[in-house]
Structures are given as structure tokens and as C-alpha cells.
Amino acid sequence: QKEVEQNSGPLSVPEGAIASLNCTYSDRGSQSFFWYRQYSGKSPELIMSIYSNGDKEDGRFTAQLNKASQYVSLLIRDSQPSDSATYLCAVFSGTASKLTFGTGTRLQVTL
Amino acid sequence: GAVVSQHPSRVICKSGTSVKIECRSLDFQATTMFWYRQFPKKSLMLMATSNEGSKATYEQGVEKDKFLINHASLTLSTLTVTSAHPEDSSFYICSARDTGFNSPLHFGNGTRLTVT
Numbered sequence: 041q042k043e044v045e046q047n048s049g050p051l052s053v054p055e056g057a058i059a060s061l062n063c064t065y066s067d068r069g070s071q072s073f074f075w076y077r078q079y080s081g082k083s084p085e086l087i088m089s090i091y092s093n094g095d096k097e098d099g100r101f102t103a104q105l106n107k108a109s110q111y112v113s114l115l116i117r118d119s120q121p122s123d124s125a126t127y128l129c130a131v132f133s134g135t136a137s138k139l140t141f142g143t144g145t146r147l148q149v150t151l
Numbered sequence: 152g153a154v155v156s157q158h159p160s161r162v163i164c165k166s167g168t169s170v171k172i173e174c175r176s177l178d179f180q181a182t183t184m185f186w187y188r189q190f191p192k193k194s195l196m197l198m199a200t201s202n203e204g205s206k207a208t209y210e211q212g213v214e215k216d217k218f219l220i221n222h223a224s225l226t227l228s229t230l231t232v233t234s235a236h237p238e239d240s241s242f243y244i245c246s247a248r249d250t251g252f253n254s255p256l257h258f259g260n261g262t263r264l265t266v267t
Binding site: 071072074076081082083084085086089091128130132138139141142143144 | 157185194195197200242244253255256257258259260261263
């Protein structure tokens with residue numbers, strides 16, 4: 041089992057819709073969770089961080105964390121073509137002391 | 152926010168030569184920096200963890216004699232690709248964490264290396 045799993049996609053949503061990106065992780069001791077966005081040919085940029093169960097909202101983005109289910113998600117409301125990118129889920133395991141990335145989900149927002 | 156600067160952004164070199172990539176934390180001190188490699192349409196692969204004042208920790212399968220890492224100060228880590236070959240052509244990205252538990256990784260802009 042991979043440490044951090046994401047569906048590779050592509051996930052295609054129409055402009056204005058809600059995009060839902062999901063991630064599961066295997067280490068129950070994980071404590072910090074991050075979502076990064078990576079455009080083709082560019083380095084990842086941090087979008088959201090979440091540390092406790094529940095929802096965290098920042099503009100059009102909402103991160104959701106459920107530690108019991110070992111599940112973290114990212115919702116993008118009012119999706120725009122400029123949101124088209126690969127979204128990387130990253131989990132920091134205190135035991136391993138390193139940040140582990142999922143393989144990323146490619147999002148396509150269509151006009 | 153925390154800023155990580157990486158230089159050069161793009162480099163082309165001949166096979167057999169060495170290339171040095173610099174990674175700087177501009178507004179924070181980073182005792183630990185991380186070097187990643189990414190092939191086209193593939194995921195990030197952690198190569199090594201660079202520790203200030205001590206030897207780097209390499210991931211399994213990464214040749215430490217080929218990818219030399221130096222972290223001489225709290226704001227600078229360098230990656231040297233020695234005797235580069237075409238198969239070393241890739242996108243190399245450094246990152247660093249600000250101090251404080253739970254702080255995220257911040258990435259440099261990456262270096263696209265092409266070995267001819």
C-alpha cells in the first residue's frame with residue numbers, strides 16, 4: 041500500500057462547478073496535511089494546510105480532514121480554467137520526519 | 152511568507168561535465184532542505200535530505216557520489232550533479248521548511264537540467 045494515495049485523473053469539471061480532490065494516507069501517526077498545486081513545468085505551490093479534523097476554508101478552497109478514516113480532501117468552488125493543474129496531497133509523518141507526496145491528481149476545468 | 156530561491160532555472164550542459172544548483176532560503180533559516188527530482192508527467196521523487204553542518208541523507212537508489220549535496224549554512228544548500236549524462240536530464244526542485252512544528256514545505260522554482 042502506498043503511503044499517500046491519490047487518483048491520478050484526469051478529473052474533468054465544467055467551469056463554475058465544484059471540483060473534489062481526494063487523498064488517503066496509511067500512517068495513522070500523521071499530523072500535518074498539505075495541498076499543493078503544480079502547473080506543468082513549474083514547481084509546486086502551497087494552497088492549503090490542515091492539522092485537525094474538520095473543514096478549513098480559504099477563499100474558493102476548502103480542505104477537509106478525517107483522521108479516523110485517514111482521508112483528506114480539497115474542494116475547489118466555482119472552478120476556473122486557471123485551476124487546471126496537478127494537485128498534490130502531502131502528509132507529514134512525525135515518525136518518519138519527512139513529507140510524503142501522493143502522485144497527484146490532474147484537474148481539467150473545461151469551458 | 153517563506154521564500155525559497157533556486158538558481159539556475161535552466162541549464163544545458165555536455166555529457167561528462169558537472170552542474171551545481173543552488174537553493175537559498177531568503178527570509179528564514181532552514182536547518183533542513185530537501186532535494187526532489189521530477190521526470191515529465193511523473194510525481195515528485197525525494198532524492199535526499201540536506202542537513203546543515205552534517206552529511207545529507209540520501210533516499211534508496213540515489214547515488215551519493217553522483218549527486219553531491221552541501222549545506223554549509225542555514226540559508227544555502229547546493230546540489231552538484233557530477234559527470235552528468237543524458238539520463239540525468241530532469242527537473243530538480245529544492246524545498247525547505249520554516250521553523251516550527253507542522254510548518255509546510257516551500258519550494259524553489261526548480262532547475263531544468265538538459266544534458267546533451
